Amino acid sequence: MIYPIVKFPDPILQRPSTPVTEFNDELRKLVADMFESMYAAQGIGLAAPQIGIAKRLTVIDLSNQKEPKDKIVLINPEITLREGKQFEEEGCLSLPEIREKVRRSARVMVKAQDEFGNWKEHEGTELLARAFQHEIDHLDGVLFIFRISALKRDLILRRIRKMQRAGEW
Numbered sequence: 001m002i003y004p005i006v007k008f009p010d011p012i013l014q015r016p017s018t019p020v021t022e023f024n025d026e027l028r029k030l031v032a033d034m035f036e037s038m039y040a041a042q043g044i045g046l047a048a049p050q051i052g053i054a055k056r057l058t059v060i061d062l063s064n065q066k067e068p069k070d071k072i073v074l075i076n077p078e079i080t081l082r083e084g085k086q087f088e089e090e091g092c093l094s095l096p097e098i099r100e101k102v103r104r105s106a107r108v109m110v111k112a113q114d115e116f117g118n119w120k121e122h123e124g125t126e127l128l129a130r131a132f133q134h135e136i137d138h139l140d141g142v143l144f145i146f147r148i149s150a151l152k153r154d155l156i157l158r159r160i161r162k163m164q165r166a167g168e169w
């Protein structure tokens with residue numbers, strides 16, 4: 001099932017999600033649906049609040065279905081290590097057409113459960129490190145436009161309001 005993507009300023013995107021406690025078939029169906037919804041929207045990462053579900057669950061696939069080993073499920077994730085810095089452009093399915101450079105750690109280690117409840121460690125550098133940080137931010141109710149300067153954010157918010165008025169958002 002393909003879920004529609006929730007867009008900013010929906011309040012579900014700006015509040016922390018709750019931990020996943022049940023690792024059952026229903027959860028595994030939701031994970032499969034999240035991959036399907038992400039691919040349909042041409043994204044490389046999707047967090048549950050972006051489909052209106054306030055749970056600490058996110059899926060990532062940088063290869064966009066080309067490499068099965070690139071499919072990553074992060075449930076109840078925590079960043080356990082941060083190293084270095086990077087400053088690259090990000091976008092978000094909940095903020096279509098908006099792109100801005102965001103300061104992130106260059107390398108992160110993430111501890112998370114999979115859809116069966118098993119804990120795993122994931123290492124990310126470059127784009128994958130950005131995806132981990134961006135998606136885990138979603139679970140804390142933080143969008144990337146709140147990690148840039150207030151000046152740049154105001155310009156973006158103004159642009160969004162203009163698009164909303166024109167019926168293009």
Ligand SMILES: [Zn+2]
Pocket residue numbers: 091092093094134138
């Ligand atoms: Zn996003």
